[in-house]
Amino acid sequence: MSNSASRSREVMKKIIKMARSTIGDFKAMNNPNLNIPVRSLSNIIFSEERGMIEMGDKTQERLFFHQGMSKKFMQTFLVASACTELLKVEKTTSIRDLFYMTKHTLSRGENTFDDQSESDVIIEDIEVSMGALREELHLFASNRGTMVGNLTLVDSGDTINARKIGSGGWGIPSIVEDNVIKFKNCDADFILLIEKDAVWRRLNEDKFWKKHNCIMIQSQGQTSRGVRRLIRRMHDELNLPVYVLVDNDPWGLYIYSVIKQGSINLAYESVRMAIPDARFLGLSSFDREKFDLPDVVTISLDKNDEKRAKQMLAYPWFKEAKWQKELKKLLDSRVKLELEALSAKGISFISESYLPEKISSGDYLD
Amino acid sequence: MSDLEIGDLFAILEKSTDSAPERSDKGEKTVTEVLEKKSRKRTRAEEMGEKQRSISISEFFAKNKQLLGFDSPVRALMTTVKEAVDNSLDACEEAHILPTIMVEIEQLNEERLRVAIQDNGPGIVKAQVPRIFGQLLYGSKFHSLKQSRGQQGIGISAAGMYSQLTTGKTVKITSRIGPEHPAHHFELLLDLQKNKPNVVKDLIVDWEEPHGTRVELEIAGQYKSGRHSVDEYLGQTAVANPHAEIFYINPKMEKMHFPRVSQALPREPKSVKPHPHGIELGLFIKMIRESAAKKVGSFLQHEFSRVTPKIAETICNGAGVDVKKRPTRLSAEEIEMIHKEMGLVKIMAPTSDSIVPIGEILLRRGLARQVSGAEFYVSKSRPPKVYRGNPFIVETAIAYGGELRGNLEHGDMDDLSIAGVYLDPEKTISAALLDLPGFTRKKVTDLCDRCNIGTRTRVKNLEIEELESLRHSYNDFVKKEANSSPAQIIRLANRVPLLYQLKACAISKSVMDINWRRYNINQPKGGYPQGPLIIMVHLASVWVPFTSESKEAVAHFPEIIEEIKLSLQECGRELGNYLSKKVKLRAAQERKDIFVRYSTELARALANITGDDLEEIDGYIKTAMENFTTANYEMEKPALEEDAVSVEKWESDGDDGDDLPEQSNSGTENDEEGEE
Structure with missing residues (x-):
């Protein structure tokens, strides 16, 4: 498992880098921005040669000081933080667990996540941004099939x-x-x-x-x-x-x-x-x-x-x-x-x- | 009896007043005289001969009391109070006395009220008292062209007559012209045939007031609360007369006091002649026909304001008429030419001496006194303008928001009132609730249903909890209504509130003609603006054109409507600015709230990932936030998040993006694992 341990460290490093860059933005009074690859029809290429759908290189901004994006920005780091914990202790958990790890109530009855579909999307965002697969984030889904x-x-x-x-x-x-x-x-x-x-x-x-x-x-x-x-x-x-x-x-x-x-x-x-x-x-x-x-x-x-x-x-x-x-x-x-x-x-x-x-x-x- | 029609009589009345402003110095002229004079000039009137001269105006009005506002018990009370208060205010101002007026209305039995109005005015000399109160159309304002409240002088004597017709009681007047004079007390009856007062009692009495007049009448009338109430009328009168102090006791024994807002008397209005701009051709022809002047030039100079010899010459030259021509010899064409020239000639605007506006500051202060608790007030006073040769001034004010969203005043626990409106304990709840402002039968039923109270329950049988529940539901209801109910419109003409015939009034038309949506105010198409809004319009003029003798609505003159609109638009712009600033501030605050809410979470996550100090990170975020949350920070473009991208895609090539149908097919199945 040493191979996977070194992979874990690699992924962790990437997450820490993303967090540091965000802190740096705040320090410099800038609006922190995460560039997340777009996962929709507008950003896929069908490779005739290989016979499969591949992701393009379009990315989208995710700003913290932006009314429409602020929450997702925060959610991204909540999930990233939870993954860091998992990576540190070399444990794997379900994406449902992760939802509960990161879900809690903010003021006025607002939740960090309302249901799992919200955190699942963020996990995918992190996967594509970090170039790490879900299992490399130490997450798995329930058995199906x-x-x-x-x-x-x-x-x-x-x-x-x-x-x-x-x-x-x-x-x-x-x-x-x-x-x-x-x-x-x-x-x-x-x-x-x-x-x-x-x-x-x-x-x-x-x-x-x-x-x-x-x-x-x-x-x-x-x-x-x-x-x-x-x-x-x-x-x-x-x-x-x-x-x-x-x-x-x-x-x-x-x-x-x-x-x-x-x-x-x-x-x-x-x-x-x-x-x-x-x-x-x-x-x-x-x-x-x-x-x-x-x-x-x-x-x-x-x-x-x-x-x-x-x-x-x-x-x-x-x-x-x-x-x-x-x-x-x-x-x-x-x-x-x-x-x-x-x-x-x-x-x-x-x-x-x-x-x-x-x-x-x-x-x-x- | 004569077959003279109402219309004819009023035509005569109007013309006589329109055409004879210069004769005001002659003073006491009775309508009978006016009629006599007219009848000599008019062939048709002449034919009616002797008969006409014997027509009693009193009798005529007795048969047409609706024209004077005595057609229902509710209105009769209002008109009585209104006429007396108007007279009192006019008298005080003329005598340079800051008015203090007391109004008492006492319920004598179900359909009978005693009304007493007392002022601290100059008093009335003994000899005049019977005629002023006992003879119709007796008044000195009748022929002068200056701003005043009463215009026909029929008001107070009509009230006396109404009193006599419905109760048979005398009109009681106490008046004193100064501390060195005795107070006189009269009791009068009217001779309806002869239009003459009968003095029943004439005494010298002890009176504590140094000067003033008190009128007491007993009338068949009915007191009602709400928008058309005496309470409302006096409240609006106080707004329109910031220099007046009013005490009021209504039939429910509730005492109200409207203190003075201004210690300064309004400037005294001066009598003026018509202004050449805007004089109507018909009236002009009459003036020429009746002119005693020897030359057109001097006629123009003396009958009109702002006309100098040079201007008179310019007018005549322009019209191709000899300045020296005798006015009565002018041909119809010449008159028309002169009239045309008069409209074109460059001339000073009419003097506003004749009109006294309330003034922007006092208007706002008066409104704020009457409707306190609004969050925004604005008022505007326009420069004088002319319609038909009459100068006029339009002033407007708007109160918005705050407590206007609903009167949240609760009564005491054991108090039988909701939102300050007293509920009659003997009435059924449905009948009592109808007294609440803006309530209809349907709303009453809804409210009772919501509180689970039978509509036929008597107020006195209500439990305290039920009353509380009614109050709560009423408040909810009011708050909801406030944003969708039409604005309240306070109409004032020469400082007199107009309470009836809202729809017929030029003021209401002007309000509706304005596009309020431009100022962030709701407005259904072709309707009144909506929301917690009070709109006040004051029209001051030497001659306010009313639609009828009862003086309830301003006639639709384009010049007047235009001015009202301009003034309201000035107010509207300020209100609009205020509202959009408020929206912006609120949006900025909401933005900040969002960032603050998420920043704690974010800081914690960042600290957890990096191992850096949480408070330090928190500090960085808070400092950076200041940069992005000022009120003038430009609002962001909408988020270009995934959703936006796929919508954009959808629009450009008609594709739904990816997995829409999957979602519609099954909630749990997706491209990858969704967990149950």
């Missing part, structure tokens, strides 16, 4: 056989770097990422992973950083192709897009997380006809869906004809489909017909 499949791994020294992990699967931790997670023997041929827990359970009960020799992960909606990083590592280190199974709606497509190219908000993490050759297995807008799904299982697109689909049509990483076709089909059909809709054809239709057929015929988009 579960895994089962033909793989044995070591988690913090404990060997986990993902083949014998029961109906609930192995909970994927927030930090999955190789100092925590190490892969041992793997017999799987591919990874199947499933948006929905219920579908994952169905497939687990049907032992789909055994029959088809794969690793199955469910992400409970949008994939967490831990899940993305783990899949990326398995993809890189175990050479496994990644298939993504999501609802047939803009939201599902966006989950796939984040796995593939990275997200706009965390563009600086794409390098570690994006999997440009991840494959979109379904549900496709064309599956309704292909698999003769009854109309009753469809849901009409609402205004948000339509708006979102149209926005996605304009994203550079969806410019390829096959994606345009897919998105336009979704818009034209005016309906969306949930994964569960496949159950209309029988409870195990998904594990016995849909998936084997799609995978064996190579019916996917990438």
Whole structure:
């Protein structure tokens, strides 16, 4: 762990430098300013060559003597201070803990932070400003996502056989770097990422992973950083192709897009997380006809869906004809489909017909 | 009886007063004489012959008492007080006495009141008393062109007549002209047929006052509190007359005292002739027709103010008329030309001798005495201007904010009053609350509902807690209302408050015509400005044009409206400056509060990170803060934070930025872990 200790010192030095420069500004009667890289659509670049979203170099001011920025300025140092404490004592805590460490009441009932979403954003600001990852700030998020499949791994020294992990699967931790997670023997041929827990359970009960020799992960909606990083590592280190199974709606497509190219908000993490050759297995807008799904299982697109689909049509990483076709089909059909809709054809239709057929015929988009 | 119409009679009255200012020295002229004179000139009047001469003005007015403001019991009381107080103030000023006036109103029974008004004026010589109080249209102000309160001289005798008609009682007058003279006491009745007083009693009495007059009348009337009350009228009279001291006892036995604010009597107004600018053609023609002058030049010099022989010549030359021509021989065209020239000729502005403004300082002081506790006062007095040849002066004042947001005065715990308004214990709560200023039935019901009190509960049956709860709710209500309720407008004409016919008045129109939003004051489209605001306008003129005989509203003359607007705009600008400065100061303070609030946290965090001394860091921050929190520190541009960036992005290319739909899809799911 000496490596991580020296990394901790490095991060700490950066934080102290930021604090000293602020104190210096006050001393010189200046308005202290932090330059924080912008994390929004206006500051990302889609690298065609690498197939991922990368962060640009736009920064924004954060001034202390500014009515609209003062609080965030203070919050930034509150979080930085809490991280310094963690780094000093070499302990790691959850971002929820950090929220409570830094939340307290100012005058007139105002809180330093009202809810965790506020402190989470500040953590990201510090990550990008310090060039330090969350785990390097000694922070982690709660576990989200579960895994089962033909793989044995070591988690913090404990060997986990993902083949014998029961109906609930192995909970994927927030930090999955190789100092925590190490892969041992793997017999799987591919990874199947499933948006929905219920579908994952169905497939687990049907032992789909055994029959088809794969690793199955469910992400409970949008994939967490831990899940993305783990899949990326398995993809890189175990050479496994990644298939993504999501609802047939803009939201599902966006989950796939984040796995593939990275997200706009965390563009600086794409390098570690994006999997440009991840494959979109379904549900496709064309599956309704292909698999003769009854109309009753469809849901009409609402205004948000339509708006979102149209926005996605304009994203550079969806410019390829096959994606345009897919998105336009979704818009034209005016309906969306949930994964569960496949159950209309029988409870195990998904594990016995849909998936084997799609995978064996190579019916996917990438 | 004659078939002469009201309109005709008033036309005659008006013309006779308009056209004969120069005859004021003749003094005692009765309307009967005026009518006789007129009837000789007018063919139509001539046809009416003998009959007309026997018309009793008293009888005419008895049938048309609404014209004089006696049409309802409430107004009758007001008019009675008003006429008597006006007379008293005029008399005192004429005699160079600082007025001290006492008004007592006593409730005799449900519909009958005794009204007594006493002044420390010069008193009235014995022989004049019966005529002044017992004969209509008897007065010396009638024909002179100078500023005074009463104008027709019908007021006080009309009150006497009203008293007689409704109660049958005599008018009681006590008057004394000096310590060396005895005090005379009269009781009068009016002969309505002959317009003549009948003296019922004529005594010499003991009176402690060295000089002065006391009038006592018994009338059918009704006392009401609120905006149209005698209380309000006397309060406003005090504002308009800072040199007057007024004592007042109302029918609820509440004593009020308005002390003198100024020890100086207002300058005595002088009689003036009309000014050539702005004289109406019709009136001008009349003046020419009736002129006894031999030459146009001398006519112009003598009938108008500021006209020198040279100016008269300039006018005549301009009009192409011989200065020596006899006025009565002028042709219609010539008269018109002269009139036109008169409007164009360069001439000194009318003398303001004839008008006495209250003055900026006294106006403000008077307003501050009456409505104390406002946070801002401003007053403006304009130079004299002319309408129809009459000089006039407009003065305005504004009080804003502070306690005007609500009268937060609480009564004592056991006191049956809310915000200073006494609640009649015998009334139901809903009826009693209606006496509160600005209350409607709907508001009363709301208030009672909020306090959980039945509207039909009698005031005397209210628990103390219920009364307290009513007071609290009322205060909340008032505070809320203050910002959305229209400004109170105090209208004064020649120092006399105008309480009725707000909508018909040129003053109200001027107030509405102004764009108050420019001065940071709320104003609905085409309405009165809103907020904790009192607007006062004083119009002083030798002849205030009223819309009707009851003298409640100023007629809409463009020249007058323009002046009022200009003056109010001057006040408005100062108020606007005050308000924007206040907003700026508040904003600066809020900024500072924010920085102070966060700096403690920040200093602690910085000390924790660096290990530096906390107090030292705190000191640096506090010193630096001074640099960024002065009131004139330029406000920052809006934050260019993430939000601003994405909005900007959104607008430029129609994209929502990143993760909006995710948020709408699910609160907990996001790009990365959100924890439950």
